[in-house]
Amino acid sequence: xxxxxxxxxxxxxxxxxxxxxxxxxxxxxxxxxxxxxxxxxxxxxxxxxxxxxxxxxxxxxxxxxxxxxxxxxxxxxxxxxxxxxxxxxxxxxxxxxxxxxxxxxxxxxxxxx
Amino acid sequence: xxxxxxxxxxxxxxxxxxxxxxxxxxxxxxxxxxxxxxxxxxxxxxxxxxxxxxxxxxxxxxxxxxxxxxxxxxxxxxxxxxxxxxxxxxxxxxxxxxxxxxxxxxxxxxxx
Numbered sequence: 001x002x003x004x005x006x007x008x009x010x011x012x013x014x015x016x017x018x019x020x021x022x023x024x025x026x027x028x029x030x031x032x033x034x035x036x037x038x039x040x041x042x043x044x045x046x047x048x049x050x051x052x053x054x055x056x057x058x059x060x061x062x063x064x065x066x067x068x069x070x071x072x073x074x075x076x077x078x079x080x081x082x083x084x085x086x087x088x089x090x091x092x093x094x095x096x097x098x099x100x101x102x103x104x105x106x107x108x109x110x111x112x113x
Numbered sequence: 114x115x116x117x118x119x120x121x122x123x124x125x126x127x128x129x130x131x132x133x134x135x136x137x138x139x140x141x142x143x144x145x146x147x148x149x150x151x152x153x154x155x156x157x158x159x160x161x162x163x164x165x166x167x168x169x170x171x172x173x174x175x176x177x178x179x180x181x182x183x184x185x186x187x188x189x190x191x192x193x194x195x196x197x198x199x200x201x202x203x204x205x206x207x208x209x210x211x212x213x214x215x216x217x218x219x220x221x222x223x224x225x
Contacts, residue, residue, distance in 0.1 A: 030211055042117070042203055042216035043156065088155055092211035099210040100169060103155035 006089060006104040014112050019076040021107040023089030024069075032065055033090045033101065034074050043088065046074075079111045119204050119217035127225055128194060134220045136187040136204030144210050145187045147179060148203040150219070156203055161210065162187060168210075194224045 006023050013019055023032070031050045035043040049056045049065045049072065056063045062075040076083055086108050090101040117138045126132050136145065144163050148156035160179045161169035167179065176198075178190040187204055201221055205214040 033213060035216075040201065040219070040221070042218045043205075043214075045213040045215065048213055100158055100161060101211060101214065102158075106155055108153075 006087075006107050008107060009105065010108045010110070012110040012112065013079055015079060015081055017079055017111075019079050019083070019109055019111070021074045021087050021089075021109070023072045023074070023104050025072075025089075025091045025104075026070065027093060028067075029091045029093065030099075031092055032063075032072050034061075034063060034072075035088045035090060035103075037086045037088065037106075039085075046087075076109075079109075081111050081113045083109060083111050085109060117204055117206055117215050117217035119202075119220050121220060122218065123221045123223075125223045125225060126191065126194065128196070130194075131190070131192045133191065134189040134202055134204075134222075136189075136217055137185055138206040138215065139185055140206060140215065141184075142206035142208055142215070143184065144207045145181065146205040146207075146214065147177075147187070147189050148205065150201045150203055160189075163210065191222075194222075196224050198222065199224045 031048055033048045034046040036046055037043045047058050047063050049063050051067055060077045065072045086106045088106045089104045092099055092101055120135045146161050147159040149159055150156045158171050159173045162181045165181045176193050180188040201219045203219045204217040207214040
């Protein structure tokens with residue numbers, strides 16, 4: 001399985017602090033994506049980083065990718081209570097029958113006001 | 114319009130019922146997906162449609178039957194479900210199989 005593993009499983013911080021979540025995967029990928037999910041809702045795409053990229057920014061989000069270590073990290077700076085959610089990394093892998101995304105176990109982030 | 118809609122939002126059904134979940138997108142996406150998600154777990158892929166044809170079935174039991182009537186619509190027909198099928202069912206679409214996916218809000222299914 002190429003399922004990503006994320007750590008920590010849960011993270012609790014104060015508003016204004018930075019939050020870092022990590023994702024590891026097992027085989028070569030074309031790209032890696034991060035999604036956010038508020039409780040009981042659909043997932044929202046945050047950022048996609050391609051295998052030939054090392055770092056990407058989007059607003060308060062910073063994603064890094066280290067293909068040699070098969071790992072990625074998501075940094076949320078200056079966190080807000082509204083950032084409270086589950087965060088999933090998703091990797092792609094290719095099979096003869098097609099391509100799909102496989103999601104990691106997720107990190108539950110709680111930002112306390 | 115970057116929205117994926119799903120109906121119904123909640124569904125309670127008995128094990129002998131037949132029901133359908135519906136999903137719609139108007140972004141011109143050619144790939145559409147059904148996922149199943151249990152509490153505190155990641156989404157698990159069930160089916161992928163590419164250009165209205167079923168391209169991936171993740172060994173899903175036949176009591177789940179997907180259908181793609183056209184490029185904007187995706188249905189999931191349910192029959193003789195088990196209580197363990199209770200979950201959040203998510204629909205998603207994308208331009209391509211490994212590009213960013215847009216998710217609907219999901220249908221919370223309870224099988225009694």
